[in-house]
Amino acid sequence: xxxxxxxxxxxxxxxxxxxxxxxxxxxxxxxxxxxxxxxxKGSFFxxxxxxxxxxxxxxRAMLKAAPISLGEITYSDTDVTYDLGSLKGLExxxxxxxxxxxxxxxxxxLSPRMTVRDIIAEPLEVMGITSSRAETDEKVREIAAKxxxxxxxxxxxxxxxxxxxxxxxxxxxxLVSDPKFIxxxxxxxxxxxxxxxxxLNLLNSIQEESGITFLxxxxxxxxxxxxxxxxxxxxxxxxxxxxxxxxxxxxxxHPYTRALLSAIPSLDPxxxxxxxxxxxxxxxxxxxxxxxxxxxRCPHAQERCRSEVPEWREMSxxxxxxxxxxxxxxxxxxx
Amino acid sequence: MTSxxxxxxxxxxxxxxxxxxxxxxxxxxFDIxPGEVLxxxxxxxxxxxxxxKSLMMLNAENSVYDxxxxxxxxxxxxxxxxxxxxxxxxxxxxxxxxISMIFQEPMASFAPAITIGDQMVEQLLIHSDMTPAEAxxxxxxxxxxxxxxxxxxxxxxxxxxxxxxxxxxxxxxMALSTKPRLLIADEPTTALDVTIxxxxxxxxxxxxxxxxxxxLFITHDLGVIxxxxxxxxxxxxxxxxxxxTVRxxxxxxxHPYTRGLLNSLxxxxxxxxxxxxxxxxxxxxxxRPSGCVFHTRCVESGAxxxxxxxxxxxxxxxxxxxxxxxxxxxxxxxx
Numbered sequence: 001x002x003x004x005x006x007x008x009x010x011x012x013x014x015x016x017x018x019x020x021x022x023x024x025x026x027x028x029x030x031x032x033x034x035x036x037x038x039x040x041k042g043s044f045f046x047x048x049x050x051x052x053x054x055x056x057x058x059x060r061a062m063l064k065a066a067p068i069s070l071g072e073i074t075y076s077d078t079d080v081t082y083d084l085g086s087l088k089g090l091e092x093x094x095x096x097x098x099x100x101x102x103x104x105x106x107x108x109x110l111s112p113r114m115t116v117r118d119i120i121a122e123p124l125e126v127m128g129i130t131s132s133r134a135e136t137d138e139k140v141r142e143i144a145a146k147x148x149x150x151x152x153x154x155x156x157x158x159x160x161x162x163x164x165x166x167x168x169x170x171x172x173x174x175l176v177s178d179p180k181f182i183x184x185x186x187x188x189x190x191x192x193x194x195x196x197x198x199x200l201n202l203l204n205s206i207q208e209e210s211g212i213t214f215l216x217x218x219x220x221x222x223x224x225x226x227x228x229x230x231x232x233x234x235x236x237x238x239x240x241x242x243x244x245x246x247x248x249x250x251x252x253x254h255p256y257t258r259a260l261l262s263a264i265p266s267l268d269p270x271x272x273x274x275x276x277x278x279x280x281x282x283x284x285x286x287x288x289x290x291x292x293x294x295x296x297r298c299p300h301a302q303e304r305c306r307s308e309v310p311e312w313r314e315m316s317x318x319x320x321x322x323x324x325x326x327x328x329x330x331x332x333x334x335x
Numbered sequence: 336m337t338s339x340x341x342x343x344x345x346x347x348x349x350x351x352x353x354x355x356x357x358x359x360x361x362x363x364x365f366d367i368x369p370g371e372v373l374x375x376x377x378x379x380x381x382x383x384x385x386x387x388k389s390l391m392m393l394n395a396e397n398s399v400y401d402x403x404x405x406x407x408x409x410x411x412x413x414x415x416x417x418x419x420x421x422x423x424x425x426x427x428x429x430x431x432x433x434i435s436m437i438f439q440e441p442m443a444s445f446a447p448a449i450t451i452g453d454q455m456v457e458q459l460l461i462h463s464d465m466t467p468a469e470a471x472x473x474x475x476x477x478x479x480x481x482x483x484x485x486x487x488x489x490x491x492x493x494x495x496x497x498x499x500x501x502x503x504x505x506x507x508x509m510a511l512s513t514k515p516r517l518l519i520a521d522e523p524t525t526a527l528d529v530t531i532x533x534x535x536x537x538x539x540x541x542x543x544x545x546x547x548x549x550x551l552f553i554t555h556d557l558g559v560i561x562x563x564x565x566x567x568x569x570x571x572x573x574x575x576x577x578x579x580t581v582r583x584x585x586x587x588x589x590h591p592y593t594r595g596l597l598n599s600l601x602x603x604x605x606x607x608x609x610x611x612x613x614x615x616x617x618x619x620x621x622x623r624p625s626g627c628v629f630h631t632r633c634v635e636s637g638a639x640x641x642x643x644x645x646x647x648x649x650x651x652x653x654x655x656x657x658x659x660x661x662x663x664x665x666x667x668x669x670x
Contacts, residue, residue: 050528051499162616163379192378192555197599197610219528222558226601226610245606263529264603265536265558269581272562277537278530281498 006181006213007062008038011071014057018286030285031057033237035071036312036320039181039230042211044204046228046245048221048260052282054237055217059183062215063099064092075099077180097127100174104186106166110158116169117154120144123177139176146209147172147202164195168202175206183215188223200227221260225249233257236293237285239312243319252333253315253326255298292323300325339366340516340549341390341408347401348389356399357620359385361573361628364650367517372543372550374564374581376557376596380617382573383553387519390551391429391436392420408433410516431462435510439522441502445494452490455509462513477508481538500531504538511542521553536563557596561585569593572617572628575650579657589659591635627662635663 014032021027031054039045049055060066062073064084073084075095082095103109110119120140123129130136144154147168158166167187174182184203188196204227207214218224224231225245232242233256241254252258259278266272280297283289289296295305302325310322315330323329348360360382367373375383388394390406406417410433420426438444446454455474459465465473471490478486481504494502503523510518520539524532536559543550552564560567560581567584569577569592577590588594595613602608615632618624624631630643642662650660 050530164616193557193596194378194599194613195616197601197612200601200610201612221529222601222603225603225606249603249606259530261603263533265533265556265562267558267561267585267597267600267602269561269585277533281500281531282528 004040005038006041006077007073007075009035009058009062009071009073011036012058012061012068012073013070014054014061014066015069016067027286030237030288031066032061033288034312035239037232037239037242039213039215041077041213042207043230044207044214044216044228046224046231047215047217047234048219048224048231049234050219050282052236052285053234054285055234056185058234059101059185059215059217062181063101063183064095065101075181093127097129097177098179099181099183100177100179102167102170102174102182102184102187105190106163106170107190109170110166112158115155115157116144116149116161119158119169120154120172120176123173127177129177143172143176146175146206162195163191164198167191167195167199171199171202171206175210175212179212181213181215183217185217186219187216189218189220196223203227222264233260236282236288238293238322239320240294240323241319241321243321247316247319251316251319251330253319253321253330254294254323255300255329256294258329258333259299300329337369338409340369340371341406342366343386343390344405344407345401346386346389346404346406348385348394348404349399349401350395351397351399354621358623359398359573359620360389361623363570363573363575365568365575365578367549367551369516369549370543370547371566372552372564374560374567375551375553375570376555376560376567377570378555378617380572380620381570382620383570384521386570387436387521387551387553390417390517390519391434392417392426393430393436408517427462431458431513431515433515434517434519435513435515436519436521437503437506437510437523439525441499441506441526442494444506445502447494450491450493451497451505451509452492455490455505455512458509459512473512474508477512478505481505481508481511481542482534483508499527500534503527503531503535507535507538507542511546511548514546515548517549517551519551519553522555523552524559525554525556532559539563557585557600569596572623573620574628574660575658576629576661577657577659579655579659583655583657589657589664590629590661591633591663592629595632595634627660639663639666 012032012035016029016031018027047055057066061068064087068085075082087095117140121136124136124139130139149168188199216228229245231245231248232239235256241257278297283296291307292305292310295301304324310324312320312322314320315326344364346360346363349356349358363386377383400418408415408417417429452474456470459470475486475490478489483489483501483504524535554560564581567581568575571592577593588597598611613632618631626645627643627648636643639662648660648662650658651665652658
């Protein structure tokens with residue numbers, strides 16, 4: 001493992017056992033299965049997939065908020081190295097300072113009974129980062145200014161704010177403990193396009209200024225493409241393709257990525273109906289299809305895909321894919 | 336040109352609230368021709384849904400329509416004055432008869448404790464003189480038509496047994512089974528994944544052709560608009576600011592707000608292009624700006640800012656029937 005990697009998952013699986021129905025084996029939701037990724041320091045790492053693909057679970061596992069069933073996640077910055085699977089007690093508290101989460105819905109994420117100042121100050125007090133009220137206030141003001149909230153705003157309650165402003169409050173709260181790693185889970189999905197652009201610009205400028213590493217989870221590939229420098233595509237609990245953004249777009253090698261790309265509605269009214277349609281819907285993670293998990297919806301699926309699990313392999317530098325026919329498909333997509 | 340299916344003229348709608356009368360829709364006029372798909376775009380709070388609900392008189396009890404407002408529905412040379420329909424009996428023609436509506440959140444739109452089939456049959460019995468057996472056949476046929484596998488079995492299931500995409504298909508089947516002239520689709524694909532969204536859009540396009548009906552398509556997603564509609568109307572704070580064919584509005588937007596929306600979208604063919612948000616938030620409808628409603632966020636007014644603050648721009652049309660309400664546009668024509 002190179003020194004530039006902040007957090008990495010090796011053969012990571014997250015399973016949620018369900019209640020037994022009658023006799024037989026206990027059913028298990030395989031939310032994440034055999035995931036291998038490395039997130040480099042200071043990168044804006046995008047994770048994209050449909051609902052039910054396990055992207056949120058993966059994000060939570062990296063914050064140690066979902067159980068790690070198999071495999072391991074390693075976090076290492078300049079000071080410390082943690083194995084998240086065995087992390088507990090004081091070390092876990094320490095990790096909570098370093099890794100933060102920004103939620104999807106800014107209306108649900110903020111307590112309606114707390115002022116904005118208290119919302120932003122809470123992590124400082126809970127984690128014991130600041131020692132006096134004056135120090136806390138100063139820190140809150142500094143972070144608020146960074147997120148373009150003014151002093152007047154700090155005295156108000158969340159209901160007085162619009163969606164975009166609330167999301168900026170959520171971001172301020174995540175930033176206040178000086179984290180090294182932030183998971184932004186669908187952080188712009190609930191916002192209007194002009195507000196979305198504003199929040200994305202804010203996240204980008206924070207990233208450039210402070211060098212925080214972001215795991216940016218979204219279902220919207222065009223937002224990911226615009227914001228992230230590295231993208232991983234998830235389908236039914238597995239990562240099917242991961243590459244630097246420009247490579248993923250110019251050398252698409254997995255048919256699912258291809259389908260996601262072509263499903264984005266084009267802004268050009270004269271380019272209509274070019275979407276390569278994907279039939280059906282994502283199968284249940286309780287009983288995933290054998291072989292390649294995408295075989296039930298893949299337009300290129302062959303006999304081999306139904307029986308043999310494709311290997312996670314490196315096609316070119318930094319570009320990983322899990323598909324038996326990537327070389328052929330990449331050539332075909334290219335034309 | 337054939338006469339429009341529905342004409343909305345000078346529609347002004349206010350809500351009585353504790354804080355006084357709130358103007359939700361202000362002086363909005365548009366036509367929809369038979370077989371035409373009109374897109375209605377705008378941020379949350381711009382009044383798109385309220386406008387659409389007016390066509391079916393679905394707004395809440397505290398709504399007040401202005402006296403000069405007129406909505407005329409034409410069915411086979413017969414003209415119906417929609418806003419004069421007061422009794423539920425008379426309103427049947429606009430509620431499920433000639434006009435049907437599909438909603439954004441398909442889970443919330445079906446009754447949870449009644450089977451999908453019973454809900455479909457119920458409305459057919461109300462709106463036609465079919466027998467229950469005939470209504471069941473028609474419903475199953477519609478379910479087949481929208482691509483639901485095993486429709487006969489699905490007919491007896493509840494909404495929670497359907498996936499999101501399936502529910503939206505069932506919603507469409509239900510809305511179309513009474514063969515309406517106008518379908519109002521309020522953000523029909525917003526809650527869906529892109530691959531499912533592509534399927535639903537494709538389905539709606541096919542159905543427009545097959546049934547030769549008109550659609551009022553409400554969305555905030557300009558990509559979906561570009562791919563789906565014939566004409567676009569852009570709304571801001573209850574006002575129409577621009578109307579034109581999809582090519583006119585997307586390729587040569589005439590209103591600064593439309594340009595703002597387009598500039599804040601991430602573009603896939605140019606990943607390096609910066610996102611330019613429309614500055615600020617949409618003002619409260621309780622506190623509508625004077626003059627042009629958009630002047631508080633407009634970045635283009637420049638030299639004529641004074642005029643924009645004080646004078647309400649007139650909704651004018653150019654030779655190609657591209658309408659816009661902006662002082663800049665009218666000034667350009669004069670000089």
